Amino acid sequence: MLAIRLLAEPDRLDTLVLPVRPGPADGDPARPAPTASALPDGVTEEAAALAPAARLTGRPGEVQSQLRPGRDPGRLLLLGVGEGDEAGWRAAGAALARAGKDEIHVTLAMPADATPAAVRGLVEGLLLASYRFRLTDAGAAPALAEVDVLVADPGAHTATVEAARTTARMTRFARDLTNTPSSVKNPQWFAEQVAALAADVPDLHLRVRGPDELAAEGFGGILAVGGGSASGPRLLELDWRPADARTHVVLVGKGITFDTGGISIKPVAAMKLMRKDMAGAAAVVAATLGAASLRLPVRVTTLAPLAENMLSGSAFRPGDIIRHYGGTTSETTNSDAEGRLVLADALAYAVAELRPDLLVDLATLTGANAVALGKRTGALYSDNDALAADVLAAIAAAGEAAWRMPLPADYAEHLGSELADLHSSPDRGAGSVMAALYLREFTGELCDRWLHVDMSAPSWADGDDAELTRGATGWGVRSLLRWLGSLA
Template sequence: MLAIRLVSEPARLDTLVLPIRREGPDTPAALVPTARPPADEVRAEAIALVPAARLTGEAGEVREHLRPGGTPARLVLLGVGAGDEQGWRAAGAALARAARDETHITVMLPAEATAALRGLTEGLLLGSYRFRLTEAGGAPALAEVDLVVADPAALASTLEAARTTAAMTRLARDLTNTPSSVKNPAWFAAQVEAAAAGHADLHLRVRGPEELAAEGFGGILAVGGGSASGPRLVELDWRPADARTHVVLVGKGITFDTGGISIKPVPAMKLMRKDMAGAAAVIAATLGAAALRLPVRVTTLAPLAENMVSGSAFRPGDVVRHYGGLTSETTNSDAEGRLVLADAMAYAVRELEPDLLVDLATLTGANAVALGKRHGALYSENDRLAADLLAAIEAAGERAWRMPLPADYVEYLGSDLADLHSSPDRGAGSVVAALFLREFTGELRDRWVHVDMSAPSWSEDAHAELTKGATGWGVRGLLRWLATLG
């Protein structure tokens, strides 16, 4: 991963980056005052270049100016928008792409650099992300970035938080991008075990098919029953001694989704390796909480299954008995995510006694219909909890929108065969899925949040800090939120 260092004076000046900010729609951009000003002649050139090049200062704008024989040899003007954290994050990603053929760059940061440092670091590390299963193709040359600040020691913890957040987001992207020819429930569980090794305060338990059957996890077993790769339930627990709050995170972990007997058409199936992005996000957030030693207990549950078509696959119309005894009728085996989540949530409420319960899931295509490709749909009955999590998601540079839980839609869940109908064909797909999950929250109903993040879990192209493919959505927002609970 790209090496980023804090320095008080530039050590090398082959490529120097100066930030410029947006002043207004009809006003040229302006240089951002930096903690260590550049040499007078460099500053004068930069000031002259801004109007000559018609630079606007929009976040992510990059203009390179060659200075043969000079120091620095290259001057880069970098737009940071209004200068908020998100503007710096977009700038960092654009810089990582523009400077990929450089080996070292130096960036001047402002005197008040906390937001700039966090945003720029995350942008650099996320914008330079690439995933390849093989070694084909050349890696970017850029290996080192020096950030010039007034007091490196004072900002060390901010840099570490940004590095960790980006590293965990990259981990979630790696897990999600991995093809399902490699990734099955056992493989995913092994990745968690490897990542958690060495953390003394992390406790891991992985349940296999026999334990799941013995303990009554009927939803996970039903969904995973059609695959030769048996299901798993990963339970990862971060237990700091000073924790006052216990949060349970649950993430949908369908390592490939054919739709089962209700088989998907090919266009809808081709990216179903991403159907475990919720599990990747909550696992990565828990590992991040441990790395940052956040003073909040976090237990993550990742129900993992491969939803396949075979003679042992569960059928439309089957009744599933979930952990704790509630039953559900499912007439669509492609509505499988809520079945595994229901088991994990019921287990969390009955056995783990959390203060707060949050689940993330690539649950419905209706999420994208309602909110487009970059917003998650957030559901909760708790106004304060919803507002706090939304604020953290926004601050982290992700997006979500709160959706309703209408009381009169609950009747859609009625079944003649079971306690609940898991997949009623009555419209409002994302809302009804959330209402179904709510039935498994028990006494935590008013302390629960569900996030349907199917749409923002994947990007079709590069945009700001996103790269094409898995986005790692949810990791940044969860870490930002967990940091407020200590």
Template sequence: MLAIRLLAEPERLDVLALPVRPAAEAEPSAQPVPVAAVLPDGVADELAALVPVAQLGGDAGQTWTQVRPGRVPARLLPFGIGAGDEAAWRRAGAALARTAAGTEHVTLLLPATATPAAVRGLVEGLLLASYRFRLGADRAAPALSAVDLVAQDPADYVDVVASARTTAEMTRLARDLVNMPSSVKNPEWFAGQVADAAAGVPDLHLRVREPDELAAAGFGGIIAVGAGSANGPRLVELDWRPAGARMHVVLVGKGITFDTGGISIKPRAGMKLMRKDMGGAAAVVAATLGAAMLRLPVRVTTLAPLAENMVSGAAFRPGDVIRHYGGATSETTNSDAEGRLVLADALAYAVREHQPDLLVDLATLTGANAVALGKRTAALYSEDDRLAGDLLAAVDAAGEAAWRMPLPTDYVDYLSSDLADLYSAPDQGAGSVVAALYLREFLGELRDRWVHVDMSAPSWTEGGDAELTPGATGWGVRSLLRWLDTLG
């Protein structure tokens, strides 16, 4: 991963990155931002002359490369910082990481007025946009190797750089887990990755339930969804228990390591990226690991129900009745609506066994999420205005996107089954909304302290944009860590 250091004086000046802000009133063009360090002779004048010629407007995400053969620095990288807030600096850092891809080292001079939030955004942008994932024989596309941040008082930024580094590392872990092909990734493999990541982290406890234990304990949804696969299901339970914690949050993440749709089989086009169907589980596991590494003073229990939804003679069928943990039953109308079945078990278990203060689930649950909100925005459901508002604020601060959706009571009747307690996937439409209403039925007294996030669409991107790179986005890790940090 990209190495980042904080320094009081530059040690290398071969490649120098300098911030540029948009023009203020009565200024003819964008302007270089005064920085904490002394610039090499002639650089300030050259930069001032370059900005208008290069048509740098100073917007966040704008960059320019000025080559200076035989001089020091050998390259100047002026980059726009826009409004100068955290979001703008995050975008600026991402653009700089792309512009300098393949460069061994960049020295970036921070403004004397840079806020800790701005530096946090910068570091996250640099680290996330330099992410690469490739399993082929050819080397992955080059990435920036090292950045020195030169500040007037580096001590002012030590904590936010450390926090940003951990947040980015955990987001990159979630991306790795989601990007891994399902020829490698199955429930047992995923559980092993969690065990490896959690090893040695103080006050972090891991329990993995295997198929026989799941069956004996009554996790009927997880068992049913995993029944058609040669790779048995698992339930990962990861618990961060800091001393003195006054708040207990349970996070639940859908973990379908590959989804054929089961007997209600998907077409080829809908199946080829189904290695991403465990994006919710990856996000909540990574966020819990991050909470432990950051020593956040809130107890976090993560539940990741893991299964591979395959087609075989043992696969569950449309019309089957499944008995979930706690005893409620579902009539399965569509084996391609499997995620809610494993989540139902995990939610019922969370309520019955943990009785947390707050409960949040993340799931790549429905294609209807993208129909309603597009590719970049998750759908958020909650009955509690304050809880929904707090989580939406954290999502916004983290640079992700979500929109609150309704939970209309008149749709609840769609869930009524003559054979079981609930239909798992009614045919009346409103797919994302009805899926949320179905999950709510397993919450009991916690239904007003629960948030459901349908993040299927923003869990993946085909092209790079700002801090995102092609493939898995790690959506939710940054948002959850921001939110958890407000609860202590």
């Protein structure tokens, strides 16, 4: 991961980066921000002349490069940071990571009035946009290895930088899990990756249930979805239990390590990215590891039901009746609506056995999410206005996006079944809404303290975009850590 140092004065100047802000009024030229550190003679004046000449606007992520042969520094980068808020600095950090990819080392002089939020945005943008996933060594990696950040008082930003580093590291871990091909990634492999990181963290406890334990305890939804695969299902339970916790949150994440659709098989085009169908599980696990790393005083228990939805003679069939944890039964007429079946088990278990104060699930659940809200926005559901507002605020602060959707009472009647307690995938009603209403049926006495995010669309980026890189985005890790931090 890219090394970032906070310094009061530079110890080397190869490439110097100066922040640029918009002019004071519309139409005024952009201008370099006064910096906290002394700069080499003439650099400030040169930057002030270059900004209007290059027609810079100061918008976040705008970059202008100027070579200075034979002088120190040898290259000057003007970097747009907008008005200097966290979002602007996150975009600026991402742009710098890409603009400096051919450099080994760059030095950025922060404005004299830089806030901790600005530093956090910069660090997250740098670390997230410099992410790269490859299973082979083919292709040249970015050269940029170190960024020095000049601030008036490095010690004042130590905790901020640590929070940003942890958030980025855990987001990158979630991206790694999600990007990994399903020829490598199965339920057991996923659990092993989490176990390797969790082993040395104090007060963090991991339990992984295999097929025999799942059968003995009645997790029928997980067993049904995983029954068609040679790689048996798992239920991962990760518990961060600090001594000073006053709030207990349970996070649940859908963990389908590959989804063929089962007997209701997907077309090839819809199947090719189904290695990402465990992005919800990756997000909640990574957020819990992050909470433990930051020692947040909130108890967090994460449940990740893991299964491969494969096609074989032992796969569950459309029309089967599934008995979930706790005894509720579901009629399922579409084996490609499998995510809600494993989540139902985990939610029912959380309510009956863990009894948390708050219950939140993340899932790459429906294609209807993308139809309604596009590629960057998750669909958020909750009957609790305060909980929804708090989580939406955390999502916005983290630089992610979600939109609250309705849970219409009259749609719930579509969940009726003549053969079982519930129909898991009725043909009527809106797809994402019906999936959320189905999940709500398993939240019992916690239905007014439950929140669901359908994050199928924003879990994947088709190309580089600000702090996102092509592939898995790690959506939800940043938002959950912000929210958990606010509970602390």
